[in-house]
Amino acid sequence: MPNILAIIPARSGSKSVKDKNIRIMNGKPMLAYSIEHALRSKLIDRVIVSTDSLVYQEIACRFGAEIPFLRPTEISMDASLDIEVFDHALRWLAKNENYHADICVHLRPTHPIRDPQDIDNMIAQLLADPSLDAVRSVSPAKQTPYKMWLFQEQDSCLMTPLVSCDIPDAYNAPRQKLPQAYMQNACIDVIRTSTILEKHSMTGKRIAGYKMQYDFDIDTEEEFLRTERVMLLQQAIHEGRKLKICCDIDGVIAAKTLGNSYDKATPMKNNIRLLNALYDRGFYIVLFTARGYKTGIDWKGVTVRQMEEWHVHYHELLFGKPDADIYIDDKFFEISDLSAIL
Numbered sequence: 001m002p003n004i005l006a007i008i009p010a011r012s013g014s015k016s017v018k019d020k021n022i023r024i025m026n027g028k029p030m031l032a033y034s035i036e037h038a039l040r041s042k043l044i045d046r047v048i049v050s051t052d053s054l055v056y057q058e059i060a061c062r063f064g065a066e067i068p069f070l071r072p073t074e075i076s077m078d079a080s081l082d083i084e085v086f087d088h089a090l091r092w093l094a095k096n097e098n099y100h101a102d103i104c105v106h107l108r109p110t111h112p113i114r115d116p117q118d119i120d121n122m123i124a125q126l127l128a129d130p131s132l133d134a135v136r137s138v139s140p141a142k143q144t145p146y147k148m149w150l151f152q153e154q155d156s157c158l159m160t161p162l163v164s165c166d167i168p169d170a171y172n173a174p175r176q177k178l179p180q181a182y183m184q185n186a187c188i189d190v191i192r193t194s195t196i197l198e199k200h201s202m203t204g205k206r207i208a209g210y211k212m213q214y215d216f217d218i219d220t221e222e223e224f225l226r227t228e229r230v231m232l233l234q235q236a237i238h239e240g241r242k243l244k245i246c247c248d249i250d251g252v253i254a255a256k257t258l259g260n261s262y263d264k265a266t267p268m269k270n271n272i273r274l275l276n277a278l279y280d281r282g283f284y285i286v287l288f289t290a291r292g293y294k295t296g297i298d299w300k301g302v303t304v305r306q307m308e309e310w311h312v313h314y315h316e317l318l319f320g321k322p323d324a325d326i327y328i329d330d331k332f333f334e335i336s337d338l339s340a341i342l
Contacts (some may be wrong), residue, residue: 002102005046005193006038007014009085010063011076012053020218021109023085026231030218031056033112039064040116043123046103051090052076068097082106084201090193101138101302104196106189107220108240112227113234114187122190122210133204134191138182139215146170148180168298205292206313214341230337237341239268247275249289249303252335253312263302267310274338279313286316290323334339 010021010031022029031049038047048062061068064270069092075084087105093099094108109271122135148162149171167173195204209336236243250256252264253272279285287307291299298318307314327330 003046003100004044004103004105005048005101006044006105007040007089007108008034008038008047008049008060008107008109009072009084010023010049010051010053010055010056010060010084011080012051013076013078020224022056025112025224025228026235029059029063030112031059031109033063034107034109034114035060035063037114037116037119038105038107041105041119041123043120046099046101048093050085059317061237068093083196083200084286086191086196086202087200090197101193104193106191106202108186108217110218111187111216111309112218113214113230118210119188119190120210121190125210126190127193129208131204131206132192132208133195133199134189134202135208135210136184136190136203137186137188137212138209139185139187139212141181141183144175144178145181146173147175157283168336182209182211183215185212186217187215226334226337229331229333230341233333235340236340237281240282242284242285245275245278246286246288247335248312249287249291253287254306254311260291260295262299265306267306268311269310271335272310272312274335274342276313277342278312278338279315285319287312287314288318288321290321291319293320293323302326305342 008031012019012021021031025033035047035049038044047065049056049065049067050071051057051060051067052073054070057067067193071085071088075088086106090101090104093101103123107119119136122137126132126135145163148159149159150162150282152158152160159169164170165179167177170178187200191202192204211261213297216223216230218224218227233243247253250262250265253268253275255262255268256264275285289303291303304317307317
């Protein structure tokens with residue numbers, strides 16, 4: 001079997017979220033999750049953290065990673081490249097331990113949610129095709145590049161489509177007709193060591209994609225809070241704890257209508273499926289709506305009938321929520337995030 005090495009780069013500096021690599025998330029330093037993912041892989045032989053910090057080194061050791069060296073300061077800067085970090089690690093191990101990895105697994109500590117089975121699937125994908133230089137995880141792009149533009153020159157008002165496809169004037173086509181684009185999500189990269197050391201690249205030229213439906217890369221405070229909420233729910237499901245879930249109706253279960261004509265609303269079927277999955281797991285589901293709060297119109301009969309016809313499973317239906325233009329809530333959760341859990 002080839003030597004398969006996981007490298008988790010975790011420098012101590014961070015501008016967006018201070019010390020985000022070791023910030024406590026759901027009871028653990030964020031770095032710990034990537035170490036645990038690597039240790040749960042059935043194919044990875046060694047798990048190394050490349051860090052410039054003695055504090056990070058102690059934390060990484062505590063959660064089971066190896067830290068055979070401290071990364072030099074000159075490759076631990078904001079502008080330092082992944083290729084510098086990996087080249088240094090591989091050459092240090094070869095020189096000081098006579099250890100030669102065949103495959104490197106790049107796990108960024110900013111992804112506290114990932115499935116270790118995805119790691120093994122990607123390693124197997126690379127092993128199965130000797131022509132590949134790397135396998136990179138991707139997620140569906142939220143915005144289509146076929147409706148993006150570049151200005152031809154800095155001071156020109158003329159534009160050129162960013163990308164094109166077989167559809168003429170794709171930028172005018174309905175979004176549903178356009179090819180699905182994917183974004184690299186920085187969750188998992190699996191690379192041949194020869195690609196790094198000989199081709200001086202983190203991907204090479206022949207790159208296979210591995211599709212994921214989730215993406216929890218953390219670079220902002222909002223992303224940190226969103227991911228922690230998902231982890232709390234994920235942990236509750238794993239432990240069999242039954243939480244109370246309060247869910248809005250319009251914009252979540254029912255598509256919004258012009259002029260709040262709720263009787264003309266249509267069901268958001270995928271969201272209903274996700275909510276029903278929580279109900280089936282024993283969670284207590286409360287539907288909470290502001291329908292009629294401002295106008296005084298009683299929408300209870302219409303709402304109850306819609307929930308029955310749409311097969312929405314719930315325990316309580318409450319009316320009277322303030323009809324505000326903006327809600328601020330520290331427990332806000334996007335129902336689309338449930339697709340990464342259920």
